[in-house]
Amino acid sequence: MSTEVSASRWRIGDPATPVVDITVPYANENRDRVLLGEWRRQGGERVPAPPMRLPRHSEGTYRARIWKQNLLDFFLEDQYSDAVAGSTGGPGGHLEDRIVTSVTLSGEWRFATGGRRATAAAGMLCVRRNEDPWDFEIASGTRAITLVLPASEIRFPVNTRAVTAEQSSPAAALLLAQLRLWAELADKLGTAATGATRNATLELFRGLMNDQVIDDAEFAPALLRAAMDHIESRLLADHDLNPRGIAAALNVSVRTLYRAFARGAMSSVMGYVRERRLERARAELISTRLTVAEIAARWHFADSSHFVKAYEKRFAEAPSARR
Numbered sequence: 001m002s003t004e005v006s007a008s009r010w011r012i013g014d015p016a017t018p019v020v021d022i023t024v025p026y027a028n029e030n031r032d033r034v035l036l037g038e039w040r041r042q043g044g045e046r047v048p049a050p051p052m053r054l055p056r057h058s059e060g061t062y063r064a065r066i067w068k069q070n071l072l073d074f075f076l077e078d079q080y081s082d083a084v085a086g087s088t089g090g091p092g093g094h095l096e097d098r099i100v101t102s103v104t105l106s107g108e109w110r111f112a113t114g115g116r117r118a119t120a121a122a123g124m125l126c127v128r129r130n131e132d133p134w135d136f137e138i139a140s141g142t143r144a145i146t147l148v149l150p151a152s153e154i155r156f157p158v159n160t161r162a163v164t165a166e167q168s169s170p171a172a173a174l175l176l177a178q179l180r181l182w183a184e185l186a187d188k189l190g191t192a193a194t195g196a197t198r199n200a201t202l203e204l205f206r207g208l209m210n211d212q213v214i215d216d217a218e219f220a221p222a223l224l225r226a227a228m229d230h231i232e233s234r235l236l237a238d239h240d241l242n243p244r245g246i247a248a249a250l251n252v253s254v255r256t257l258y259r260a261f262a263r264g265a266m267s268s269v270m271g272y273v274r275e276r277r278l279e280r281a282r283a284e285l286i287s288t289r290l291t292v293a294e295i296a297a298r299w300h301f302a303d304s305s306h307f308v309k310a311y312e313k314r315f316a317e318a319p320s321a322r323r
Contacts, residue, residue, distance in 0.1 A: 009180055010105075010145055012078035013067035019047045020066040026057035035062070035084075047077070050094035052086035069183055072198045075148050076183055081107075083140040089113075090133025099149045099156075101127045101205075103167060103176065107142025111135070111162060118162040120144070125172060127209065128162040147179060153202055154209065155251035159222045163209060171208040178204055210253040223260040226250055228272070235277055239300045243269045278314050281307070285322040292319045 013019070020043045024035045031054045039049035047066055054062050067078040088094040102109050104120040111118045111126065113134045120126035128134060131151060156163075165172045182197050189197060230249055234241050246269065247257040261269055277299040284295050296307035311319050 010078055010183070011180075012076050012145065012183055013069045015067070018065045019043055019068050020064060022062075022064045024054065024062045026054060026060050026062055031056075031062070035064075039064070048094060050086050050088045052084050054084055069186065071182060071186060071201075072194065073150055074198065074201070076179065077146040077148070078143075079146055080143045081138045082142075083138060085135070085137045088134050088136060089128075089130035091131075093130075093133060095130045095148060097151050098130045099127065099151055099154045100130050101125055101147040101149075103145040103147065105143045105145065107144075108139040109142065109144060110137040110139075113161055116161055118164055120164060123167055124164055125167055125176075126162055126164045129156050132161050145179075149202075149205070154205065157209075157223060157250065157252045157256075159226060165208065169211070171204070171211040175201070175204040175208050210256050220260050220263050223250065223252065223256070224264040224266070227257060227260065227269070231273055231276060235273070235280060236299070241273055241300075274310065275314065277301075278311060281311070282315065282319075282322065285319055295319075 020039060022035065022038050022042065024031050024038070028034060032052065035052060035054060036049050039047075039052075043049060043066070047068055062082045062084065063080070064082070064084075065080040069076045088100075089096055102120045103125045104122050106122050108122065109120040109126065111120075111128060111134050113132045118126050118128065129151065167173065167176060178197075178201050182201060186194070227246055227250060230246055231241065238245070243254050243257055247254045250257070252260075257269060261267070261272065266272055267275065281295050281299045284290060284298070285292070288295075290298070292308070293304040296304040299307075301307035301310065308319060311317075
């Protein structure tokens with residue numbers, strides 16, 4: 001993969017006036033204090049400073065430049081940074097109530113939280129929930145476009161803190177093209193068009209999430225386990241247990257749920273539900289004095305004849321063989 005992506009198509013804010021433009025010598029003994037003080041002076045509330053620390057070098061100068069553009073309740077930042085480390089997110093932390101996406105054009109971002117790591121090298125993007133505390137490291141010469149959304153607008157899949165994707169993937173490419181165009185035309189759009197553009201962008205973002213998470217090597221097995229646990233907890237209580245309801249409970253699309261079961265070499269979602277109900281019914285045939293009809297009704301089979309046929313197909317014996 002190329003180590004640098006064309007950045008010429010992005011125009012965030014006024015190119016002549018970055019909100020933050022800082023240089024600090026790496027050899028300065030007070031470099032961290034100087035950096036944060038100058039950042040707070042320039043960026044203020046518009047671009048709040050996260051806790052940061054600069055590496056110690058005998059020569060060279062750290063530089064950071066940031067342009068910002070508000071797009072209703074979203075905002076974009078065009079960020080350039082030399083080597084620095086810091087933290088963001090977490091309760092009371094930097095951008096704690098946001099979903100933050102780093103679209104790396106050159107260099108590399110590295111993130112870590114709770115023993116999990118995510119990397120956004122050039123040509124990649126990384127979406128993360130900033131309600132979790134993240135440590136980050138930025139390589140020297142890194143440029144990235146950062147998209148920030150309200151956390152309430154995106155439901156992250158269960159047990160997932162970050163999602164990465166190649167910018168060239170179809171869903172990501174479509175989203176990024178939409179964002180570039182919105183940033184370019186924002187000052188020319190009326191109120192209705194701006195609202196419609198915002199909603200279209202949000203749907204493209206959700207589409208990216210639904211397409212990408214299932215391709216994550218850690219996520220797919222975790223989703224399958226979570227789905228199986230949810231099904232197990234609802235087998236008895238939920239007569240209408242179905243893929244749509246299961247997917248909604250896990251904050252994923254129905255398509256993503258289907259793909260997780262397919263990847264796990266499982267039967268279909270409803271095939272798994274039926275199999276688990278049959279296994280639980282079989283246990284009750286052995287351990288209780290309930291009649292076959294009562295057990296069929298209890299485990300939500302249409303009637304005892306349907307239950308008997310399904311039972312015989314699954315276990316190659318009649319339910320009465322266990323009485």
